[in-house]
Amino acid sequence: MIACLVLCLVPPLVAAQQSDGLRTIRFVRNPDPAPDFKLTGVDGKPVTLAGLHGKVVLLNFWATWCGPCRAEIPDLINLQNKYKDGLEILGLVVDDDDPGAVKEFVQQFRINYPVAITPGNLRLQYGGIAALPTSFVLDTEGRIVQKHEGLRDPILYEEEIRLLLGLSVDNVKVETFEDTGQIFLKNAERASELPGVDLSKLTPEQKTVALHKFNAETCTCGCTFTLAQCRIYDRNCQISETATSKVVAALLHPTAAKPDPAKSEPPAPRAPTTPPPTPGEKPRE
Numbered sequence: 001m002i003a004c005l006v007l008c009l010v011p012p013l014v015a016a017q018q019s020d021g022l023r024t025i026r027f028v029r030n031p032d033p034a035p036d037f038k039l040t041g042v043d044g045k046p047v048t049l050a051g052l053h054g055k056v057v058l059l060n061f062w063a064t065w066c067g068p069c070r071a072e073i074p075d076l077i078n079l080q081n082k083y084k085d086g087l088e089i090l091g092l093v094v095d096d097d098d099p100g101a102v103k104e105f106v107q108q109f110r111i112n113y114p115v116a117i118t119p120g121n122l123r124l125q126y127g128g129i130a131a132l133p134t135s136f137v138l139d140t141e142g143r144i145v146q147k148h149e150g151l152r153d154p155i156l157y158e159e160e161i162r163l164l165l166g167l168s169v170d171n172v173k174v175e176t177f178e179d180t181g182q183i184f185l186k187n188a189e190r191a192s193e194l195p196g197v198d199l200s201k202l203t204p205e206q207k208t209v210a211l212h213k214f215n216a217e218t219c220t221c222g223c224t225f226t227l228a229q230c231r232i233y234d235r236n237c238q239i240s241e242t243a244t245s246k247v248v249a250a251l252l253h254p255t256a257a258k259p260d261p262a263k264s265e266p267p268a269p270r271a272p273t274t275p276p277p278t279p280g281e282k283p284r285e
Contacts, residue, residue, distance in 0.1 A: 022173045025159055029176035031143035032184055035125040039116035042103040047116040056164045057138035058089045061129050064105045068151035069133045073109050075154035080113045086165045091115035127185050130233055139164050147183045181232040188228040189215045195235040197244045206251045213247050
């Protein structure tokens, strides 16, 4: 977990640009509600999703030691100022050792939105938080419609916020996608493809069997996730990569994976058709 967190990913900063000149904004189709929580902010006030229905919410998981996290704070402050009537940013800190240092950091950067230290169980409810910063975008009904890992262009956040608030946005089009584990790992069972797993040579029936095994077997790397969830959560996990490759190989070459007992064992001797004569008995003609 710690090794994943310190990566502080910095992926591409802009939304997808199409050949027609329009940027594409993607939201989850039939989104799941965000897990609620009740935390205490560094200012002593409660931090919770309760009472935020009707507002767009940006849940920002970050750390004071994370460079990209620090870099985006001024943009988040500006967004909160600009859309304060319809937006609520919640800063969820993964630095849980020194609350005083976090409070001092908040004051130094003049952060204008609630900040609270995040317990490990809450991180797991939101998928483990494999990289920092990680932000979840909630619509006005409290449902998670997008997840962003790494430093992002604030224009992307602003366009998403405006669309969810029903405000006009120029030169963009909206697409929807099904959550197959990108948002919630529990939805990995919906996935038809997985990172680093080549299913192209399988028949449709074999692919169904493989995906079932990926979602039924637990990865032994210590993550406690299924093989499918681990491939989504940690694409660099060698254990889940090897395990899924073995499943695919076994389906492609079943005879190689399981030798035929009829060919590997010598035939049993045949029983005689006529019983041998007893001592003193004359053999039968």
